Amino acid sequence: MSILIEGAILKGEPHSLWLEGGRIRAIRAGTDPDWGESAGTPDRVLDGRGLHAFPSLRNSHTHVAMVLFRGYGDDMPLMKWLETRIWPAEGRLTAEDVYDGARLGILEMIRSGTSFFNEMYWHRPALVRAVEDMGVRAMLGVNLIDLGDPATLEAQKDEIRELVPGGEGTGRARLALAPHSVYTVGPKELEWVGELAREHDVRIHIHLSETAGEVERCVEEHGCRPAEHLRRLGLVGPHLIAAHGQYLDEAELALLAEGGATVVTNPLANLKLATGGIFPYAAARRAGLRVCLGTDGASSNNNLDLFEEIKMVALLQKHREADATVLPADEALGLATTVPARLFGQGSGEVAEGEPADLVLVDLSGPATQPVHDPVSALVYAANGSCVRTTICDGQVLMHEGVVEVCDEDEVVARAVEVARRVTAE
Numbered sequence: 001m002s003i004l005i006e007g008a009i010l011k012g013e014p015h016s017l018w019l020e021g022g023r024i025r026a027i028r029a030g031t032d033p034d035w036g037e038s039a040g041t042p043d044r045v046l047d048g049r050g051l052h053a054f055p056s057l058r059n060s061h062t063h064v065a066m067v068l069f070r071g072y073g074d075d076m077p078l079m080k081w082l083e084t085r086i087w088p089a090e091g092r093l094t095a096e097d098v099y100d101g102a103r104l105g106i107l108e109m110i111r112s113g114t115s116f117f118n119e120m121y122w123h124r125p126a127l128v129r130a131v132e133d134m135g136v137r138a139m140l141g142v143n144l145i146d147l148g149d150p151a152t153l154e155a156q157k158d159e160i161r162e163l164v165p166g167g168e169g170t171g172r173a174r175l176a177l178a179p180h181s182v183y184t185v186g187p188k189e190l191e192w193v194g195e196l197a198r199e200h201d202v203r204i205h206i207h208l209s210e211t212a213g214e215v216e217r218c219v220e221e222h223g224c225r226p227a228e229h230l231r232r233l234g235l236v237g238p239h240l241i242a243a244h245g246q247y248l249d250e251a252e253l254a255l256l257a258e259g260g261a262t263v264v265t266n267p268l269a270n271l272k273l274a275t276g277g278i279f280p281y282a283a284a285r286r287a288g289l290r291v292c293l294g295t296d297g298a299s300s301n302n303n304l305d306l307f308e309e310i311k312m313v314a315l316l317q318k319h320r321e322a323d324a325t326v327l328p329a330d331e332a333l334g335l336a337t338t339v340p341a342r343l344f345g346q347g348s349g350e351v352a353e354g355e356p357a358d359l360v361l362v363d364l365s366g367p368a369t370q371p372v373h374d375p376v377s378a379l380v381y382a383a384n385g386s387c388v389r390t391t392i393c394d395g396q397v398l399m400h401e402g403v404v405e406v407c408d409e410d411e412v413v414a415r416a417v418e419v420a421r422r423v424t425a426e
């Protein structure tokens with residue numbers, strides 16, 4: 001499949017892009033450039049005139065099907081919210097419900113320019129199906145959480161034993177190990193996860209240092225802070241992707257950086273759940289730690305629009321350091337484009353020749369984004385997800401001119417609403 005995008009604005013000037021075999025084969029200046037004799041006729045031509053081409057966004061920590069709980073139990077303390085709302089409702093979810101919820105979340109991501117998400121949730125086969133049906137990329141964790149029932153834990157371990165020897169996989173839906181956290185998975189299981197990750201070269205996706213209580217409990221039970229606990233158990237390495245990290249101290253940032261690990265900050269969810277603290281981004285960068293950006297679940301956000309997250313992380317870090325030069329627009333955008341693209345094996349995350357064809361066309365012509373002195377500034381500080389007109393993943397057009405091509409939107413929304421009503425009925 002070859003796609004020609006005519007006249008999209010790239011770095012301020014009109015360019016045309018030739019996509020083929022899932023890659024950006026060539027980029028030429030102008031709206032009707034000469035591609036040479038060998039180019040042939042494209043299978044599809046997209047009018048990009050007036051739209052800005054940017055890399056698509058990557059969401060490095062989420063629980064996509066939790067869109068089903070959007071707005072269900074707002075303004076509650078974290079543990080009360082989990083115990084009285086989220087966990088009882090999640091207990092009622094079937095695999096098919098998770099499929100319906102995931103499709104709604106993915107639809108929202110496509111509409112707001114996100115082509116990849118790093119996921120942790122139940123019913124992985126249903127998630128794989130949703131990813132494949134909707135055409136995005138994802139890394140889907142196999143869950144491990146000890147809720148006090150040995151049989152359930154053993155069933156999760158069986159799933160891991162069955163899937164992990166196949167490695168990460170090669171398609172759009174990849175596999176990772178997803179132990180929930182240091183407070184819900186015991187040392188023995190965590191150590192086992194670390195061994196499997198090294199042996200089969202798969203990533204580990206875990207929540208880490210999200211609350212002060214988690215750190216206190218870890219020190220009490222294991223005699224050290226959470227990142228050190230993971231290091232002792234053999235989990236700290238290039239394959240470790242730790243979500244949150246607000247309470248990491250300097251020594252933990254250093255040990256994670258030294259191991260080549262990644263931390264994913266989720267500013268909106270942390271603010272909304274009032275977990276306190278702000279991720280120490282400047283210190284993390286000084287330590288040389290890789291940092292990506294995520295939305296967390298929509299139940300604590302309450303959407304999956306990464307544009308909000310990019311703006312928020314930049315503002316929050318400026319506020320934290322009382323320094324407006326901290327985390328400038330292009331660096332903030334990189335936390336959702338170039339950094340995760342490299343981490344998850346999707347090229348450099350730039351719109352450039354030879355790169356994977358994962359990109360968006362954004363309309364910055366509206367009153368909220370004009371005038372455009374600098375396209376990156378307009379994108380980061382003024383735009384939002386609804387400015388995205390076209391989303392392309394792996395060379396496949398998922399949405400063009402605001403029309404989603406991979407599903408019947410009304411059907412996806414209606415089914416998810418029906419599931420949400422049923423599982424939240426008390």
Ligand SMILES: [Zn+2]
Pocket residue numbers: 061062063207243296297
């Ligand atoms: Zn999370």
